[in-house]
Structure formats: C-alpha cells, structure tokens
Amino acid sequence: MTEYARIKPPLGHDNAWWWEMADKGKLGIQRCLGCKTLRHPPRPMCGECRSMEWDAVESSGRGVICSYTILTHPKFPGYEYPLIIILVDLEEGTRMTSQLVDCQPDEVDFDLPVEMVIHEDPDGFRLPVFRLRSAD
Amino acid sequence: MPVSLKNEAAIAGIGVTEFTKNSGVSELSLAAQCVVAACDDAGVDPGDIDGLVSFTLDSTDEIELARAVGAGDLTFYSKINYGGGAAVGTIAQAAMAVATGQASNVVCYRAMNGRSGKRMGQGISGDIISSDIIHWSWYMAYGMLNPGSWIAMIANKYMHKYGVTREDLGRVAISQRTHALRNPRAFGYGKPLSMEQYLEAPVIAHPLCLFDFCQETDGGCAILVTSVERALELKQKPAVIRGVTQASTRGQEQMTSFYREELESLPEMELAAARVYAMAGLGPDDIDAACLYDAFTSEIIMQLESFGFCGRGEGKDMVRDGALDIDGRLPNNTHGGLISEAYIHGINNIAEGVRLIRGESTGQPSKAVEHVLVSSGVGVPTGAMILGQA
Structure with a gap:
C-alpha cells in the first residue's frame, strides 16, 4: 500500500455493487426492474416508477x-x-x-x-x- | 388563499466584521460581532433577538451565539443546507417566521474562518457514510474534489455552446474588481485588475483561472429581519422583501448536476426567478441592480440568462456591453462580490443589496434603485430574493 493513494469511494448499500463490478473489470449501469429505465448515479428507488427492484447491466x-x-x-x-x-x-x-x-x-x-x-x-x-x- | 411573503418582512439591519485572511479569533467570536453589529445598525437591542437562522455549514450553533450576545427567549431557529445555496434561504426562513408570528427579530448570520480555518476549496473527504457522501463518492476516486472542478465542468460546456470566451469571464472579474476599488472593506480595494493580468493568471480548472475564483475569507455577516411596520420605526431605511424563495429542481445534485439532459442552463435558478418575479409582481425590466452569487465568474453570465435579463446564450453580450458596471443596465455586486470583496457564503451579497436600497453602497449607481435582485449559490439547491423600497 503506497502512502499516497487516490481517495477511495466510501461504500454503502447504494453504491458498493458498482465498485465491485469495476473491480471485476466491468462497467455497470443500474436498471429498474419495474420500468427498465437505466439510471446513473445509482439510487435505491426508481424516480420514474418508484420501484425498489433493480439489477445491473454491463455497459x-x-x-x-x-x-x-x-x-x-x-x-x-x-x-x-x-x-x-x-x-x-x-x-x-x-x-x-x-x-x-x-x-x-x-x-x-x-x-x-x-x-x-x-x-x-x-x-x-x-x-x-x-x-x-x-x-x- | 395562499400566504404570500410579499411585503411581509424587511431587512432592518446589516452587520459585518472586518474581512481578513487570518482573523485570529473563533468563528463564534466573528458571529457574535456581526450579529451585534446588525442589531446596532438597526437600533435593536441584541437581547430582543428571538429568532436565529444560519447555514448547516456554520460551526456556530444558535444557542452558543444567543448566550454570547445575551439574547433571551428564542422562539425560532433553523439552519439551511447546501453551502452558499443557503444564503437567501436564511432570509426566506426569517421572513416566514416574521410573517407567521413565530418570531419578531430574526437574525441570519454566517461567520467563518474561511481562509485560516476550514477552507471550502479543500473539498470533500470520505469520513462519514451518508447519502450525501455516497453522492460525493462518484467524484472522489477520480480526483474531482473541490468546487472549482465541479463548476468548471458546467462552465466549459456552457462556454462551448454559446461561444463565451475567457475574455468574457475576465470582463466579469474586472467589473467586480473595479467595484471593489471603491470599497475599503474589500479584498480587492487598492488592487486594480487588467485584462492582461487576468489572461496571464494560472489556469486552475480549465477553463477557469485564478481570477475566476472567489476569495477565501475570515469574517462574519449578519442580517436582521423584522416586520415592515417595525422596520419603519427603526434607525435605517428598510429594505422590504418583495419576494423570496428557495429552489431545487429535478435531477438536482449538490454542485454536480451533470446528469440532466441540458448542462448549459441553471434550472434551479430559473425556478427561483419565476417564483420571485411572480411573488413580487415584477419582471426583469423592474430590476435596477443585482447581487448575483459569484463563487465563480461563469456563474454571473449564466444567471443573467436564468433571470431573464437576456435570452439564452446572450449573457456574454450583456457583459461585453458593460451591463454589470456602475453605469450599466444592471450594476452587479457593487461591493466587489464574493470574487473581490469577501467570501462570506453570499450573506455579504445580501448586505450589499440592502445598501443599494438604502442608497449607501460605495458603488451606488447614479440612477434610482427601486429593486435589487439577490441570488444564492449556483450549482446547488439555491434561492433568490427581490428587495424594494418601503
């Protein structure tokens, strides 16, 4: 670990999955399972249909x-x-x-x-x- | 029947501390000094303060301040989020409190060791997990850590679309520095700025250079809000609040509203404009002078469009015509603004709006000033206010 590393993104429920995908070499986009709207930056609820169900697609x-x-x-x-x-x-x-x-x-x-x-x-x-x- | 805040409250007192780069005192001390100064200006005993409003970013809690200045019973206190976006919002809170009888002498304050203490330009870090920190997480890892970087992203797109040049930004910086040359409180007092100096200054966040950035300041500023009737009995000529609002719009982020379809306008400022004009029953043609929030020069040009002083993409033309100068169509930030007076998070721009209504600005235009427009932070949940004569 170098002393001078870039600031790591603080990880929580709403964003950690995206960085885990990145760590596997993939660029993720959140997709609402209710209305299929893609959204970024990720959020826990769809602003279009208010569904809280989502998955991720690979860009x-x-x-x-x-x-x-x-x-x-x-x-x-x-x-x-x-x-x-x-x-x-x-x-x-x-x-x-x-x-x-x-x-x-x-x-x-x-x-x-x-x-x-x-x-x-x-x-x-x-x-x-x-x-x-x-x-x- | 909706309650309107038109003519329900007035600004009766303004108070500022000295503006420095190293105050040598606590932020509580600065807050107490400017609040007492606002009371003295109005002719109100600080013991009669019954309402206090500040910024969530302000380190001085209301009751700490109340004890320091010897205030008694407080019946209204609140703090507003979003940095400089809170400036006019504090006045909106105070006006509502006065109009609804929650309090009768409400003081809005912001006091900061903004240069010797916590510097806004130091930006963000990742200490606490909150929804706001998750928002910043999208920028931290990439090194987009401070206001200059966030504003530059929008400014670059806007300038590209409408052919705004660095000289246009320079004209804003020079206009406000020229105002500051008349204002002994201002950082820019005695320091004229030429276009050559502007263009030679180091670029910090392309396309923004040193002189496109506001100051970092140690200081405090307070505004006393009371009813129009009471203000008329106090020492100063009241600056009546004709209209005031907060404003945030769909897709709003704090500084990084990068995901809206269009980046070359300020939807939250357009909302603020529509609401204050409607509340006041006024339009852009009725506004004689302005104190538009100016953490960065590009924000001034964009706001000329948001507030309808010109069409989309025409802000640069107004600037080229000298509209912001003392004898121009819209003398703007006649104290020097955040860029050349001091950065007290926009509260000092409200104080200047009051001086313009009183006719007491060091940059007072020769024309009559009936109405002054004041705005809050750009790129954040914001607000606007129109001040008028009693």
Whole structure:
C-alpha cells in the first residue's frame, strides 16, 4: 500500500455493487426492474416508477465526451496532473463522470469518442477510466 | 388563499466584521460581532433577538451565539443546507417566521474562518457514510474534489455552446474588481485588475483561472429581519422583501448536476426567478441592480440568462456591453462580490443589496434603485430574493 493513494469511494448499500463490478473489470449501469429505465448515479428507488427492484447491466464501455475539465491546481496526492476529468455519454444512454487517460490536455475536446479501460493503482484499487477511440 | 411573503418582512439591519485572511479569533467570536453589529445598525437591542437562522455549514450553533450576545427567549431557529445555496434561504426562513408570528427579530448570520480555518476549496473527504457522501463518492476516486472542478465542468460546456470566451469571464472579474476599488472593506480595494493580468493568471480548472475564483475569507455577516411596520420605526431605511424563495429542481445534485439532459442552463435558478418575479409582481425590466452569487465568474453570465435579463446564450453580450458596471443596465455586486470583496457564503451579497436600497453602497449607481435582485449559490439547491423600497 503506497502512502499516497487516490481517495477511495466510501461504500454503502447504494453504491458498493458498482465498485465491485469495476473491480471485476466491468462497467455497470443500474436498471429498474419495474420500468427498465437505466439510471446513473445509482439510487435505491426508481424516480420514474418508484420501484425498489433493480439489477445491473454491463455497459459496452463506449461513449462520447459530453464535457471535460483539466485540473492543474491544487495537486492532491494520489492523482496525476494535469488531470483530465470527463463526462461521458455512454451508448446505453446514461452519463457518467470519469477520467481520460493516455491523452494530452490539448487533444481532449467535446464529442470525441471514448472507450472504457480499467485502471489499476499500485495498491490494487481498480476503477473504470476512458481513453480516446477512433470513431465508428 | 395562499400566504404570500410579499411585503411581509424587511431587512432592518446589516452587520459585518472586518474581512481578513487570518482573523485570529473563533468563528463564534466573528458571529457574535456581526450579529451585534446588525442589531446596532438597526437600533435593536441584541437581547430582543428571538429568532436565529444560519447555514448547516456554520460551526456556530444558535444557542452558543444567543448566550454570547445575551439574547433571551428564542422562539425560532433553523439552519439551511447546501453551502452558499443557503444564503437567501436564511432570509426566506426569517421572513416566514416574521410573517407567521413565530418570531419578531430574526437574525441570519454566517461567520467563518474561511481562509485560516476550514477552507471550502479543500473539498470533500470520505469520513462519514451518508447519502450525501455516497453522492460525493462518484467524484472522489477520480480526483474531482473541490468546487472549482465541479463548476468548471458546467462552465466549459456552457462556454462551448454559446461561444463565451475567457475574455468574457475576465470582463466579469474586472467589473467586480473595479467595484471593489471603491470599497475599503474589500479584498480587492487598492488592487486594480487588467485584462492582461487576468489572461496571464494560472489556469486552475480549465477553463477557469485564478481570477475566476472567489476569495477565501475570515469574517462574519449578519442580517436582521423584522416586520415592515417595525422596520419603519427603526434607525435605517428598510429594505422590504418583495419576494423570496428557495429552489431545487429535478435531477438536482449538490454542485454536480451533470446528469440532466441540458448542462448549459441553471434550472434551479430559473425556478427561483419565476417564483420571485411572480411573488413580487415584477419582471426583469423592474430590476435596477443585482447581487448575483459569484463563487465563480461563469456563474454571473449564466444567471443573467436564468433571470431573464437576456435570452439564452446572450449573457456574454450583456457583459461585453458593460451591463454589470456602475453605469450599466444592471450594476452587479457593487461591493466587489464574493470574487473581490469577501467570501462570506453570499450573506455579504445580501448586505450589499440592502445598501443599494438604502442608497449607501460605495458603488451606488447614479440612477434610482427601486429593486435589487439577490441570488444564492449556483450549482446547488439555491434561492433568490427581490428587495424594494418601503
């Protein structure tokens, strides 16, 4: 365990399953069993039909960049800067916040296609991140 | 018949401490100082305070403050969540308490060692499991830990869609710094800002640079709310509350409402606008000056659209036309705002709204000021208020 590791997400009933999927290399999306609506970030109840029954589907991991920011200051231990944070519109229709890797700050732009890859920290923590992909 | 808060309450006193980067005193001390200052301003004995409202983020509990200032019986006290989104919400609580007879002298306060103590920019950590912490969990692991990063994500999308440039953000920063040059309380007093300086400043969270960020401040600010009738008998010219509301909308998150279909507008601020205009029976054309919440410059341009001062995507054009300047269409944050006066979580913007109604701002426009619009935090559950003449 390195002294300077990224902050781990606090885990509770409503989000731990997503990180467990990520640890297995999968990008999860919560699906309501009542009305089949996909939702992210996960919540215990469906805001459309109020069902509390849900399962998870595995995303293709493909999407496009909805928005982004490039963080340069302050530099928190456990992260590499400049740090490119993106909002990804996934093919399945949900949106998520993640990191863009293997990309220079001047290469990132709106609407670029991206694909999910699993990043593993030196301490073994795994999380879904994205890299640029060629258009379909 | 619904009860309206229109003309039911007024702001009779405002109080501020000195604004510094290291107060050397406790937050309770700052709170007590600004609350007594608001009472002195109004001509109310602090012993007559019977209601207190603050922010959940404020470390000073109501009864600690009450003992410190020698208040007696309290019959109303509450705290509002969501950081700067609470600012106008505290006034809404106070106005409701006054209108319904729960209390007659309600003081809203926020006191913080925001630079020498807990800094907002330090962001989030994962100590306690709550629904709010699970919300933040989606950002922590990715290093999106502080307000600049969250606001930058929306600002970048908005600027991309409407062709807003860094110079436009710079115009907001410079306009408010120019106001601060007239305000001895302000951090920006004696520190003019040029477009060259603005553009050369380090980028912190693309597209936002140093001067797009608000201050971090040690200080306190308090607002005394009472009935209009009583306010008319006190020392100062009352600032009458024409309309006030809180506002949160579907899909609302705290700072990270990234999952709505459209990211280039502020639905919670549009709700606040619709409600305060309806309550006051006024529209954007009736507003003479504003104190729009300004933790970041981009928020000002977006709010010009939310409050109907221009159409979607036209906020930048108003800024380019000098609308925010002292002689402009909508003189804004004439004290310097959170960006150039002090960051007291928006309560100091309410105090400036009161000064504008009294005609006592250091940045008082030469035109008559009948109505001032004040808003709460951007990107969070928020609120808005219209102040008017008695």
